[in-house]
Amino acid sequence: MxxxxxxxxxxxxxxxxxxxxxxxxxxxxxxxxxxxxxxxxxxxxxxxxxxxxxxxxxxxxxxxxxxxxxxxxxxxxxxxxxxxxxxxxxxxxxxxxxxxxxxxxxxxxxVHPGMSDVILARAREALPDLNPADTALIVLGHGTTRNENSNRVIYQNAERLRASGQFAQVEALFLDEDPKVGTWPQVVTAPRVVVVPFFASEGWHTLETIPEDMGLTGDVTEFPGNPGGPQTVYYAKPVGTHAxxxxxxxxxxxxARGASPHGGDEDRGHAQAWAAFLELARRGTRVGEALVFPQAGMFELRHALDEGRPAPDLTTVVTPEGLRDLARFDEGGHHRPVHTFRTLPRGWRAVVSEEDLPRAMHNLYPAVVEEGYAHHTHSLRATPWPTTARRQTGIYARVTRATPEQVEEVARDVCSRCLKTRLWAGEKLGCTFFAGVPGAIPCPEACTYFVAEMREEVSGKRGGAGGHSHDH
Structure with missing residues (x-):
């Protein structure tokens, strides 16, 4: 396994x-x-x-x-x-x-060498008849002055593709370091230029910044007045989104080191947790805001407040992935980074097999079954807030300066919206949903949402109720 x-x-x-x-x-x-x-x-x-x-x-x-x-x-x-x-x-x-x-x-x-093939595939999508006689390739990276490793992979891919002889010229350019992407007309002389962004996903840089810096108007842009003569730029999709x-x-x-073709064994603690949960589900149970009960050889999950509502009144979800997508947003369409916030949307029912039930529950409430069972069997270790704070680095290191009053202030806002009991703050939880108490879910460690809000609090940037956790 x-x-x-x-x-x-x-x-x-x-x-x-x-x-x-x-x-x-x-x-x-x-x-x-x-x-x-x-x-x-x-x-x-x-x-x-x-x-x-x-x-x-x-x-x-x-x-x-x-x-x-x-x-x-x-x-x-x-x-x-x-x-x-x-x-x-x-x-x-x-x-x-x-x-x-x-x-x-x-x-x-x-950084895997196989990414050169992905760059080439993206280039051929953008310009199917590219040839070494008249086509240059720009491998475009983000670049940063903070970590010299981040540009190395761009140069390595450019070198591999240059050596392949499939382009008249191959150059590495960057958004945030030299040589900058805006200098491309001085760097590349071929009449046809394919630009492949070495980015993980489609986003602000690939949709806005790069086209703006290069003067692109779409997938294909003509530049009749460039210093070396007319040039046409073909703009490819980012490598990170290629199948x-x-x-x-x-x-x-x-x-990977020590990868065994035979695999390992089933993790015993994990298996015991899910076997115990399956017993609960066969009798019908409630976890947090969700009901789970047997239904004609399958299992049905729905919001507890929708108990008794006729099935035709509810949207039916039939895959664990469908349940995941539903649980990631509240009824107002806002993202739910913490699944145990009391904002699970209503109006749905999921129907899954016994085989799919663990993944469905995992998508609805990640890690809740494993941590709940560990607490139920007295084997869950809590990590006190000072330990979590001391572990932080970079922009989050400042949370170590938080006073106990600041921790409680943020907890009143953030943790009061959550179903979990803060074991990391010394709160006691006598039993869990495994003992039939629906909302009894342990929280062994402060989550990253709480850490981010604490950083805002210590920095003096935090707003009023509701918080406004910033991503960096």
Whole structure:
């Protein structure tokens, strides 16, 4: 048995941020090479602190879904996963045994040599008849002065594609460092120019900044008066949204240090938690705002406030993914980065098989079954707030300066909206929903939403009730 975990950044504010990782997870799930494919996030749920608890296997490979090495892949993700590693990751990855699981952590997918093929595929989509006689390629990176690793992958891909002889010229240009993208007419002389953005997703930079800096008006732009003569620019889609990235991810996973073709065993604690939950579900139970009950050989889930409503009055969801998409937004269409906020929308029913019930529940309330069962069996360890605060780095390091009064002030706003009981703040939870108390859900550690709000509070930037967690 093998588990594959894809790690994305996510967002407290924007529901679209997690979309690319979900799409790749579904593509890879469809290949059937892993027993499960699980998504985890820095700013959404399941969080990096929770995600390993949600894996079924003792053999886990973790892939950071980032375009280059840097602060998140070298500092944040290893720290939050508890890998005991900081700094550059070796080509074969990092392997650790954590809580009885063998966890392999790889380089980000963007640095794999297979990405050169993805760049080439994007270039051919934009200009199917490209040829070495008259076509130049620009590999366009973000660039940053903060981490020298971030531009290395751009130069490596440019060098590989230059050596392939498929273009008259191949140049690496950047948004935020020299050579800047705006200098392209002085750098590239070929009459036809294909620009491939080496970005993880379609967004502000690919839709606004790059076209503006280059003077592009669409997918194809004519420049009749350039210094070296007329040029036509063909603007490709970003590499990170190409389906072939799924192949790169699978190559990375197979190449990871100590990757065993035989896999591991079923994680016993995880299996016990879900077996206990299945017993509850067969009798009918309530978790948080959701009801789960048996229905004609299947299981039906619905909002507890919709109990008794006729099925035709409710929108029917038939896949775990459909339930995930529904649970990520409240009734006003606002993103729900914390799934246990009391804002689960109403008006739906999900009908799933016994086999799909764990993934459906995981999508509705990530990590709640695993953490709830661990508390029920007295094996859940809480992490006090000072410990969480001391672990923070970068722009979040300042939360260590928060006074107890500030912590409580933010908790009154943020945590009062959540179903969970703050074990990390010393609150007591005598029993859980496993003992039949629907809202009894443990919170062993302050979530990243709370940490972000604490940073705003300490910085003096926090608004009134409701908060306004900023993503950086």
């Amino acid at each position: 093998r588990s594959l975990v894809l790690i994305g950044h996510g967002s407290h504010l924007n529901g679209e941020s997690a979309g690319a990782v979900y799409r790749y997870a579904e593509l890879i799930r469809g290949r059937g090479l892993y027993d499960e494919v699980v998504e985890g996030y820095w700013k959404e749920e399941p969080s990096l602190r929770q995600v390993l608890k949600t894996t079924r296997s003792t053999d886990v490979t973790v892939i950071p879904m980032f375009i280059s090495e840097g602060y998140f892949t070298e500092t944040v993700i290893p720290r939050e996963l508890g890998l005991g590693h900081q700094g550059p990751v070796a080509p074969e990855g990092v392997a650790r045994v954590l809580g009885g699981k063998t966890v392999r952590y790889t380089l980000p997918y963007g 072939a990235v799924a192949d790169v991810v699978l190559h990375l996973a197979e190449e």
